[in-house]
Amino acid sequence: MTVLQKKSDNPIEHLTPEDIELIGKELDDIRQSVIDSRGESDARYIRKVIDVHRKIELGSRAVLLASGFPPAWVLGTVGLSIAKILENMEIGHNILHGQWDWMRDPKIHSTTWEWDMASPAEQWKHSHNELHHTYTNVIGKDNDLGYGIMRVDEDQPWTPMYLGQPLWSFINACFFEYGIAAYDLELGAVIARKQTGDPEFRARAKQVLVKIGRQVRKDYLIHPLLSGPNFLATLAANFTANTVRNLWTNSVILCGHFPEGVETFEKKSIEGETRGEWYLRQMLGSANISGSQAMHVMTGNLSHQIEHHLFPDLPSNRYAEIAPKIRDLFDRYGLNYHTAPLPKQVGSAWHKIIRLSLPNGWLQNTTARNLPSQLGKLWKMTTGSRKERRLLMREQAMMAAA
Amino acid sequence: MTATVPRPTAAKPALRALRDRVLRVAELVTTPLLPADYLDLVDPLRSGAALRGRIEAVLPETRDAATVLIRPGSDWQTHRPGQYVRIGIDVDGVRMWRAYSITSDLGRTDGCFTVTVKAIPGGKVSNHLVRSVRPGTLVHLDQATGEFCLPEQRPAKALFVTAGSGITPVMGMLRNHPELTDVVLVHSAPTADDVVFGAELRQLAAEGRIRLVEQHTDTAGMLDAGAIAELVPDLAERATWACGPVGMLEMLEQHWAAAGIADRLYTERFRPKVLVTGEGGTVTFTKNGTSLEAGGATPILDAAEEAGVLMPSGCRMGICYGCVLPLREGAVRDLRTGEVTTAAPGDGVLVQTCVSAAAGACDIDH
Numbered sequence A: 001m002t003v004l005q006k007k008s009d010n011p012i013e014h015l016t017p018e019d020i021e022l023i024g025k026e027l028d029d030i031r032q033s034v035i036d037s038r039g040e041s042d043a044r045y046i047r048k049v050i051d052v053h054r055k056i057e058l059g060s061r062a063v064l065l066a067s068g069f070p071p072a073w074v075l076g077t078v079g080l081s082i083a084k085i086l087e088n089m090e091i092g093h094n095i096l097h098g099q100w101d102w103m104r105d106p107k108i109h110s111t112t113w114e115w116d117m118a119s120p121a122e123q124w125k126h127s128h129n130e131l132h133h134t135y136t137n138v139i140g141k142d143n144d145l146g147y148g149i150m151r152v153d154e155d156q157p158w159t160p161m162y163l164g165q166p167l168w169s170f171i172n173a174c175f176f177e178y179g180i181a182a183y184d185l186e187l188g189a190v191i192a193r194k195q196t197g198d199p200e201f202r203a204r205a206k207q208v209l210v211k212i213g214r215q216v217r218k219d220y221l222i223h224p225l226l227s228g229p230n231f232l233a234t235l236a237a238n239f240t241a242n243t244v245r246n247l248w249t250n251s252v253i254l255c256g257h258f259p260e261g262v263e264t265f266e267k268k269s270i271e272g273e274t275r276g277e278w279y280l281r282q283m284l285g286s287a288n289i290s291g292s293q294a295m296h297v298m299t300g301n302l303s304h305q306i307e308h309h310l311f312p313d314l315p316s317n318r319y320a321e322i323a324p325k326i327r328d329l330f331d332r333y334g335l336n337y338h339t340a341p342l343p344k345q346v347g348s349a350w351h352k353i354i355r356l357s358l359p360n361g362w363l364q365n366t367t368a369r370n371l372p373s374q375l376g377k378l379w380k381m382t383t384g385s386r387k388e389r390r391l392l393m394r395e396q397a398m399m400a401a402a
Numbered sequence B: 001m002t003a004t005v006p007r008p009t010a011a012k013p014a015l016r017a018l019r020d021r022v023l024r025v026a027e028l029v030t031t032p033l034l035p036a037d038y039l040d041l042v043d044p045l046r047s048g049a050a051l052r053g054r055i056e057a058v059l060p061e062t063r064d065a066a067t068v069l070i071r072p073g074s075d076w077q078t079h080r081p082g083q084y085v086r087i088g089i090d091v092d093g094v095r096m097w098r099a100y101s102i103t104s105d106l107g108r109t110d111g112c113f114t115v116t117v118k119a120i121p122g123g124k125v126s127n128h129l130v131r132s133v134r135p136g137t138l139v140h141l142d143q144a145t146g147e148f149c150l151p152e153q154r155p156a157k158a159l160f161v162t163a164g165s166g167i168t169p170v171m172g173m174l175r176n177h178p179e180l181t182d183v184v185l186v187h188s189a190p191t192a193d194d195v196v197f198g199a200e201l202r203q204l205a206a207e208g209r210i211r212l213v214e215q216h217t218d219t220a221g222m223l224d225a226g227a228i229a230e231l232v233p234d235l236a237e238r239a240t241w242a243c244g245p246v247g248m249l250e251m252l253e254q255h256w257a258a259a260g261i262a263d264r265l266y267t268e269r270f271r272p273k274v275l276v277t278g279e280g281g282t283v284t285f286t287k288n289g290t291s292l293e294a295g296g297a298t299p300i301l302d303a304a305e306e307a308g309v310l311m312p313s314g315c316r317m318g319i320c321y322g323c324v325l326p327l328r329e330g331a332v333r334d335l336r337t338g339e340v341t342t343a344a345p346g347d348g349v350l351v352q353t354c355v356s357a358a359a360g361a362c363d364i365d366h
């Protein structure tokens, strides 16, 4: 993938500024129609989800008191995984977006909500709502693209270090909540700039540690202790549920912006961006997951990532309703509404992670027949001198272009 | 939070301390949620919970008024007759808080209290309570509050002047103070059928407990202060409680002041009188980060709630100070007096958001 502006077949070349303006207007109207009809049934929906989550969580934790009994372990772990996913996705993520602030319920409000996540709500809201949602898919601005540790674009120079990218990505997925916390703290950048002594950073880091401390104490000490002789089994169950939740949320989030074909943007392309252009960037920079209603709920309706990115603060239960209208808009303006089932989107995202971990063109040029020679070249690119690497990389790029 | 009154719990101090300690330990188990979040699933009216109530029944009074019977949570403390309670109820999914005078008899044995609501054309909460709410609905409550009550030393002679729904706090007093022997009630309503508690008031009059003067304004027009003085010749000897529309209260206040007996008149307002409006401005909530355009006639409280900001509030009409927030910079206008309050950067002038509108750009610390 290359930033949209450098593409030879620019997917928005056919749009005039007036078209973009009109797209913006249509989207504003769709947004208003949802706002005008928000009401009691929406409120009932989110309360129901919260109620269901609490009951599943309570039930699962109760079952896990007997986690030494294998069927109880399985049942409790499945239940707890589901509860944790609901809590993070359909409930936490969306409440923290302010999707339910209009209800004026102090218990269900973006300014008072705290979630079962390593990252404190306050810090996550800043990095997610303010940075990611504003700078969606802008290389160098949107840290959600690769969380600052990954190569997410062909134009980012390849170095041998990136060969490890698939492995880190998998480790990051397993411990996703901690990855998010580190990323909300901008830990990488702070360490690189040697600013770990900065009092403001320290204060935030402390908040994170306190939060992590509480979460860890609950899942890995208190609940195991409560189950007495089943201490280890409950601990393992809780660890499993957290890992399942982490892998799931990571997959859903990868699907949102990372599948092949989702566009990225140059930093300078967003200077002086109009509302219409902002909408257009969200339309091209997001991908949906198609599937059942249960799947939509379990992804926190981030399966409607396109709709979510256009209207991050509309109640999530309404995305499904506006999706056909949005899709129609894409069709009318000749834009690609990027949607596919979960396995396909996850596969596509991982394909891209692997492709970009290798020098540009390498994966494309490699066939079963030339595999040995390609591997040989990769070895030289990895271990050889800088000059040798440059030459070989150029060769790969030329082969791919041919 | 929208609480304005500290909510002392009814439990004994030692027991309460123990309960608080247990809950703190339980927090280790429930974090990031609170134990209360789970307990609320089971018993939202328990002692120690945020104060709530359950609507048990809605009993029609007139064509546009109804009495709402509410079973309050365990921590409810009894009220003094004449006081009001703030009720928070979800109307079309949106939490709204309004004040209603308590009308019930303290002697009720079922633990419930009542408020009586008159539906105002276009009014969101009043119409919901009178016409749509279903028994079983949970509402949020604050403890009863208000100073519109009889003094310990009961007046020998009392006069009540009320109009429309203004009868409610007075009904609360009449029901609970049979010891008042010399009472005159002058009540105005459009027609005889519109008199809320009409049958009960006429019964009290028939029994000789009160002297009732009903003014049916559709046919007989409104009473002015002079007419009231004529109807109640010994007015100056009476302690007077008045509740009704802003215009009526102002007229009475002027008359009582002119007669030199202003200190014998107690009034209760259901809404503030708006005197002056001006240009609005951009209101920024510095902690919350929200910025909004507020009109010069809209209380900052309303504008902020409309924008989804959680605001502290109370009576919503300038008497309880439950809505006060520091103005860090800019200017606001008190809608009741037109007085403009300004703050220079760094100041923290406390302003009542329920009766203050933006008078230019302003930064509010919230």
Ligand SMILES: Cc1cc2nc3c(=O)[nH]c(=O)nc-3n(C[C@H](O)[C@H](O)[C@H](O)COP(=O)(O)OP(=O)(O)OC[C@H]3O[C@@H](n4cnc5c(N)ncnc54)[C@H](O)[C@@H]3O)c2cc1C
Pocket: B084, B098, B099, B100, B101, B102, B115, B116, B117, B118, B119, B120, B121, B122, B123, B124, B125, B126, B127, B146, B165, B168, B169, B269, B270, B271, B315, B316, B317
């Ligand atoms: C201390 C106190 C005690 C109260 N006790 C009672 C009571 O016992 N019974 C009762 O019915 N009400 C009582 N009220 C009034 C009540 O709190 C609400 O203001 C009223 O029910 C209207 O709310 P709403 O949501 O229906 O109207 P809103 O939707 O808030 O307002 C709709 C329109 O009606 C206007 N409006 C608001 N309030 C009034 C009013 N009182 N009279 C005329 N127009 C109005 C508004 O300016 C607006 O234009 C009391 C108010 C206070 C401050």
Ligand code: FES
Pocket: B313, B314, B315, B316, B317, B318, B319, B320, B321, B322, B323, B324, B352, B353, B354, B355
């Ligand atoms: S809410 Fe009571 S003074 Fe403003």
